Amino acid sequence: MSGEKEYLKSYDKEMYEKPSVTVDLLVFTIVDDRLKIVLVKREEYPFKDMLALPGVFVNIDETLDGAAKRGIKEEAGITDIYFEQLYTWGDVNRDPRMRIISVSYLSLTPSEKIQLSIGQRTSSVELYDVEELLTSDAKLAFDHKKIIEYGRERIKNKTEYTQIAFEFLEEEFTLPQLQKVYEILLGKSLHKANFRRKVMPMVEETERMTMGDAHRPSKIYRVKENTIVV
Amino acid sequence: MSGEKEYLKSYDKEMYEKPSVTVDLLVFTIVDDRLKIVLVKREEYPFKDMLALPGVFVNIDETLDGAAKRGIKEEAGITDIYFEQLYTWGDVNRDPRMRIISVSYLSLTPSEKIQLSIGQRTSSVELYDVEELLTSDAKLAFDHKKIIEYGRERIKNKTEYTQIAFEFLEEEFTLPQLQKVYEILLGKSLHKANFRRKVMPMVEETERMTMGDAHRPSKIYRVKENTIVV
DNA sequence: ACAATAGTGTCTGTGAGACAGTATCGA
């Protein structure tokens, strides 16, 4: 069957001008009871000295998830982390240099796992307060502020109907800690008794408790086996 | 500042091998009380004669949404339609010819708006029964079956917490019609009285009613102004 | 009158939210 090998030719002939594809990373965490995100300071034009999401080009032999994983490892030093695809941004003039389509990835982690490193084209990698970024009129590189808003919104929504909040905590935690995470993500305070009733089916006690505080200690919990955390 | 113009050079030098980017379209509708999707039969290799999602390459000066809109117009003849980005598929060997990253778009429409046309590389464009496709072991081109499953799932989920079901109906409809749409999308039957209570705040009566049926006529409604349908 | 579908009134159980209380630590 000649057709089976002929098809390659017809496609080679059509020389589409191709966009570049990158993966941009939104690595969220919680520090000092505040939602934070990993941003880099750009060392090159365009948007030199401005804050931007860390990102990597997608290699030709690399999946999107693979590129995201690689980027998270390179920029935040984390190999074992929750992440999911967020949205793909394809406006024509997002980047003044050339047409770049960016697949954004949302990832959540307890702050203890983060080990910030410094990329080639960036002068620093730091955690920034998310609400502060979004409420101030701070300008970010490219369309990255809009992307962060979108990611922030996704976190809030998924907090309501999934268990992603657990991704911000390490394996063991107390219920007051868990409640605090929910309150930060939802942006409102919750009633203790009701909150505990709600999360009880998802957690299981350990035998241990917190100690050293000048008040009643709290039980330490972990996520119950059968709880789907995403 | 020389830097401002220098930056272009440094990027020109790095010759990344770029993937191609396409937009794949999931156009869903309801016909004869069944969920249907627009598929094309491929006329070329690879996957010749198999069913596939309609799709278009993203032009270098075209947004992703723009490409989706163009594709929907070309394949289904619709210009005014609800659509949203679904997911971006980036496995390395999705397409045996070359690396293609596909941004999928979900769109919903009343069947009356569809006018199927025939593309260049496809022999036919038709509506196919979604549940039948997904429950049978029918094979589709590329990873398109997985994409359809993902889209089907998204519709089910969003039916529960948004008003997308309305997108399948024309401007005026009866409550029994609306209930039928919900039942099809959710895959289960609903209780009449409860359903009506639930949707009442989102609709408003017209003065007209159905006629000609050998049973009690039903009031004709439309979507209430302040109802956010997405 | 009857078949067939449209539409309504009401009961019940569940669960979210709010309140008010008790428990246990360090100092």
Place this chain on the structure above:
DNA sequence: TCGATACTGTCTCACAGACACTATTGT
């Protein structure tokens, strides 16, 4: 003992689900 935080019991109200009923057409 007291300050501070952890934890619990119970009331209420809204709402989803189920049932049983009435209403209106064409034949």
